[in-house]
Amino acid sequence: MIYIDSAYRCHTVNDGTMTAVETDIFAGKCDAFIEGYRYVPAGAVWIREDGVEFTGEMVSPWKPYDLLTAAQAQHEKDQADLQAAYQEGVNSV
């Protein structure tokens, strides 16, 4: 489940004003990656800052994609390090 705000930006936590969206498009992605995306539902219209209109369904990054991939890579490294530490702990028992 993700949540979208009035500008169709994605969030992982609802602040009480957002719309819930059931989707598996971000499966395995960390919060920082997800929250750099915009999800425009089918039929909805998002107007970009320069006035260009986009009609959903559309999923595209609003933060520079390079930053999102870097965040995801760091997340996966952190997860791997945690798993390794856990396994080391298990093995020491």
Place this chain on the structure above:
Amino acid sequence: MPNTVSLEGFGSGGASLNFKVVGGLTQPSNPKVNTIWVSTSEKITSWIFAAEAPAEPAEGMVWFLTGKTSQAAFNALRKNTVMVYPLSAKQYVSGAWVDVTAKSYHDGKWVDWIVWIYDDGKFDSSITTSEKKIPTSASIVYGDKDITLSTVAGKTSEVYVVVGPMNIGAISKLVLEGTFVKKTTTTFTNVATIFVAESNNASYKDAVAIATVEMKESLDAGYQYVVELDVSSISGEYYIYSGVNTQGNGWESQRVNTITTIRGEP
């Protein structure tokens, strides 16, 4: 809001103007700053920069569509300032407007306006193309003016033409246009889609960015669809996929769509 002022002129430019319009099939080899090259074999008899099509076009006229922003923005005057934001170009040939590629020379390099990835039955010759078909028995047929893509009845299916690797840094919007050919017989999905991915062997689930338009059962055959994708936050080389899929659903009756245009807008 688009520009409301139009610039109109004749010939290749003028002493008081800060730009020059040049036509021909060969990109100028030694251009001056703000040279606008229009790729055309037809003589350019006049030109106009305007947000709307000229009411009384003349044969050979080039209409430069203007917007609020442009990768190729320039000052039209040598003294004072009149900023122009060109987006695309059309030429009036034999009574009809024809899309033509235009580029501007700024800061020592050519800047693309609209990139016509596929139009009028042809791919841009500088771009590598390939296909992605799931299953492989899905069909892609290249016609004189369009491409027909057909899924496989009874199968989860994805059918795309793929271009790339292509640098999309100068493109902020990808557009796919075509027609819905075969009416569905069930309520399962047929989506026309355009997406970008990091490999040439991707599924829509691997998309970095994706836009879809559903061809619903209520639509008539011949319905003209437009799918538009914001890629303004993506730079670098990617593969662009354009086509049709059943969004993972199987037991589908066949879906058939055409592609008439794939373009990148600045």
